[in-house]
Amino acid sequence: MNATxxxxxxxxxxxxxxxxxxxxxxxALAAHQAGDIPGPLHVSIGQEAVAAxxxxxxxREDRITSNHRGHGHALxxxxxxxxxxxxxxxxxxxxxxxxxxSMHIADFSVGMLGANGVVAGGIPIxxxxxxxxxxxxxxxIAVCFFGDGAINRGPFLEGLNWAALYRLPVxxxxxxxxxxxxxxxxxxxxxxxxxxxxxxLGVPAVTVDGNDVGAVDAAAARLVAEVRGGAxxxxxxxxxxxxxxxxxxxxxxxRPADEVAAAKQGxxxxxxxxxxxxxxxxxxxxxxxxREDALAEMQAARAAAMAAPWPDxxxxxxxxxxx
Amino acid sequence: xxxxxxxxxxxxxxxxxxxPRVWVLGEDVARGGLFGQYRxxxxxxGPDRVVSTPxxxxxxxxxxxxxxxxxxxxxxxMRIFDFVMCAMDELVNQIAKIRYMFxxxxxxxxxxxxxxxxxxxxxxxxxxVLEAWFAHLPGVVVVAPSTPADAAGLLVSxxxxxxxxxxxxxxxxxxxxxxxxxxxxxxxxxxxxRVQSGNGLTxxxxxxxxxxxxxxxxxxxxxxxxxxxxxxxxxxxWDQAAVVASARRTGRLLVAHEAVEVGGxxxxxxxxxxxxxxxxxxxxxxxxxxxxxxxxxxxEAIKVTPAKIVAAAxxxxxx
Numbered sequence: 001m002n003a004t005x006x007x008x009x010x011x012x013x014x015x016x017x018x019x020x021x022x023x024x025x026x027x028a029l030a031a032h033q034a035g036d037i038p039g040p041l042h043v044s045i046g047q048e049a050v051a052a053x054x055x056x057x058x059x060r061e062d063r064i065t066s067n068h069r070g071h072g073h074a075l076x077x078x079x080x081x082x083x084x085x086x087x088x089x090x091x092x093x094x095x096x097x098x099x100x101x102s103m104h105i106a107d108f109s110v111g112m113l114g115a116n117g118v119v120a121g122g123i124p125i126x127x128x129x130x131x132x133x134x135x136x137x138x139x140x141i142a143v144c145f146f147g148d149g150a151i152n153r154g155p156f157l158e159g160l161n162w163a164a165l166y167r168l169p170v171x172x173x174x175x176x177x178x179x180x181x182x183x184x185x186x187x188x189x190x191x192x193x194x195x196x197x198x199x200x201l202g203v204p205a206v207t208v209d210g211n212d213v214g215a216v217d218a219a220a221a222r223l224v225a226e227v228r229g230g231a232x233x234x235x236x237x238x239x240x241x242x243x244x245x246x247x248x249x250x251x252x253x254x255r256p257a258d259e260v261a262a263a264k265q266g267x268x269x270x271x272x273x274x275x276x277x278x279x280x281x282x283x284x285x286x287x288x289x290x291r292e293d294a295l296a297e298m299q300a301a302r303a304a305a306m307a308a309p310w311p312d313x314x315x316x317x318x319x320x321x322x323x
Numbered sequence: 324x325x326x327x328x329x330x331x332x333x334x335x336x337x338x339x340x341x342x343p344r345v346w347v348l349g350e351d352v353a354r355g356g357l358f359g360q361y362r363x364x365x366x367x368x369g370p371d372r373v374v375s376t377p378x379x380x381x382x383x384x385x386x387x388x389x390x391x392x393x394x395x396x397x398x399x400x401m402r403i404f405d406f407v408m409c410a411m412d413e414l415v416n417q418i419a420k421i422r423y424m425f426x427x428x429x430x431x432x433x434x435x436x437x438x439x440x441x442x443x444x445x446x447x448x449x450x451x452v453l454e455a456w457f458a459h460l461p462g463v464v465v466v467a468p469s470t471p472a473d474a475a476g477l478l479v480s481x482x483x484x485x486x487x488x489x490x491x492x493x494x495x496x497x498x499x500x501x502x503x504x505x506x507x508x509x510x511x512x513x514x515x516x517r518v519q520s521g522n523g524l525t526x527x528x529x530x531x532x533x534x535x536x537x538x539x540x541x542x543x544x545x546x547x548x549x550x551x552x553x554x555x556x557x558x559x560x561w562d563q564a565a566v567v568a569s570a571r572r573t574g575r576l577l578v579a580h581e582a583v584e585v586g587g588x589x590x591x592x593x594x595x596x597x598x599x600x601x602x603x604x605x606x607x608x609x610x611x612x613x614x615x616x617x618x619x620x621x622x623e624a625i626k627v628t629p630a631k632i633v634a635a636a637x638x639x640x641x642x
Contacts, residue, residue: 063392063393065389094426095425095426095428096424096425096426096428097426097427098426099423099424099425099426100424100425100426104424104425106424106425106428106429107428108392108425108428108429113389113392113429114421114424114425114429116417117416118412118416118417121385121412121413121416121417123382123385124381124382124384124385124386124388124389124413124417125385125386125388125389125392125417126389127382127385127386127389128382128385128386128387128388128389128390128391128392128397129389129390129392129393130389131374131386131389131390132389132390132391132392132393132394132395132397133393134371135346135371135372135390135395136344136393136394136395142389154381155381155382155385155412155413158377158379158381158382159382159385161377161379162376162377162379162382162386165377166374318427319422319423319426319427320422320423320461320462321422321462321463321464321486322422322430322484322485322486
């Protein structure tokens, strides 16, 4: 790739997005370990290139659905950090008023229709959002993030068949970190995998190195344009690696140390920084400053969340029904 | 006079004409639906608003939700209630939670239509009456009408509501006839319909059992016992005030429902009246805790009949 001014700005945005996701999750992990964030916390450290590479090709009005590992998708789509950090801390000013937490982050104002505590749970919702957008005559699209574990659930089959049948404007993104909770996906998945399954249902699919944000970005740009142009659904299979365990309390000690070490060697932020340096897009000092700014932003958000008020217990009774 | 299923067709037709955001998805709806409740819709509204779907209940339900979240108002047709079991994650974990879980950001403006109950010896997987499960579930409205006018008016309310409304179509009553106004006005949720007044006892029921209750009341009337009959119409919200007031006045309450008695919604009504109107004598009449059998004499043996309602009333009156 050649660093023109226009795409240099885009690459720096990709870098900044990944750094903010990493900083958010490292900060949240520390807060969880300190006992300041209750409940389960699933972080996506190591997988940032998928969220950034896809979401930076979307418009604000495009909708996304996510899974239980959804902080990155929300941040990359533009969800407010203060509202996210407060939500994780269970505070009144969280995007969901403290009713959702990490597993149910949503920010409808930026088209983020929600993380999901059920594997594959976001697939039917994204398909329906796409159908609704089409019915309303809008040219916005829906993007659905799910993991490799989701392709063994029925809604994956039903959802892809449906999207292809009605030529819906939806991009499926299989964020394949190779593990379904504590089990290697390959050990529980028959056949050649997600791309072949998509192809069998008439959904064109491509595989990219999900730790190469440039590759994710290029593929997403093309697929998003096709989907928005009315070509019907597409699937992006992004292969990545989960640096941490399933949850913040899982060490994933069953994985060989050399496997984890190798994955960390090829982690997406350092890898992209090497490319940005080689292309002359930024200096090492500029890149370090982005990382430091991101960390400072997230630590300030954490401090603000800790100082923020808890929800009024009376709000536990609101939003059950609208009437 | 209009049949109940035609009343429902007219109500959905009226609302789809009124609001272009309303659409219907489900198996065979473009062919008019299993019961003809969408007859002629395809010709009038086209295939984008009358969407015959694959037999994919999870996505029928979940896609309805997704489409509601972007501002449309789907009618999600489940064909037969029992098939909702294939879409329980989408209904229970997603639809019922989404407004609350996201702090009020979501507007799940959708109706789930589920023709339920006993019907033509359809046996164990096509006859269930599990409305109590959903009355137990926070985050949904539960509607179960029994007359053409109520069905039409409540369906209009359901379609216009920003809440997820579970609409239990009483499929065994689809052929029942009644008057339906030319312009169908919405009927508010959570209000009983007083079918008849009386002083001897109060009988609360709903949905497909209402005709049996009225036949039982006629038997009681022939013996000089006046039953006050309330058609609950909605299980959530439900009209506690009207039920408690009537039970307090007559001093006796019988709740009869088609569903299994154990853990049925009748238990909730009885408990509520026991708490709010101590001294009222209470009884229930529902099916035994048995799956629906196929053979007519077997089905007859377990289903709630006018005779069983009369017997339950007699036991209550003797106390």
